[in-house]
Amino acid sequence: MVAVPLLFGRLTAADYEDEVAQDKRIDALREKIVCYEDPAFTADYHDPEKRAIGNAITVEFTDGSRFDEVIVE
Numbered sequence: 001m002v003a004v005p006l007l008f009g010r011l012t013a014a015d016y017e018d019e020v021a022q023d024k025r026i027d028a029l030r031e032k033i034v035c036y037e038d039p040a041f042t043a044d045y046h047d048p049e050k051r052a053i054g055n056a057i058t059v060e061f062t063d064g065s066r067f068d069e070v071i072v073e
Contacts, residue, residue: 002057003029 003026005011014020044052054073060066 002033002035006059 001011004015004020006029007023007025008015020026038054038056041052041054041056044050044054052073054071056069056071058066058069
């Protein structure tokens with residue numbers, strides 16, 4: 001769910017079809033992605049009063065530069 005939006009700037013139901021999934025660029029990018037759990041997001045998801053689905057992303061480049069973290073709650 002990260003590689004497709006980074007490559008195409010979108011994530012739609014059609015992006016789950018074989019035609020998109022077979023794009024070799026998706027696998028190549030997926031191999032470079034590292035995911036970490038944020039315990040606060042997990043706690044908010046399991047909290048019946050919140051049921052939040054928060055996410056965050058930081059993009060780091062091979063030269064060490066990076067985009068600032070973006071948090072979506």
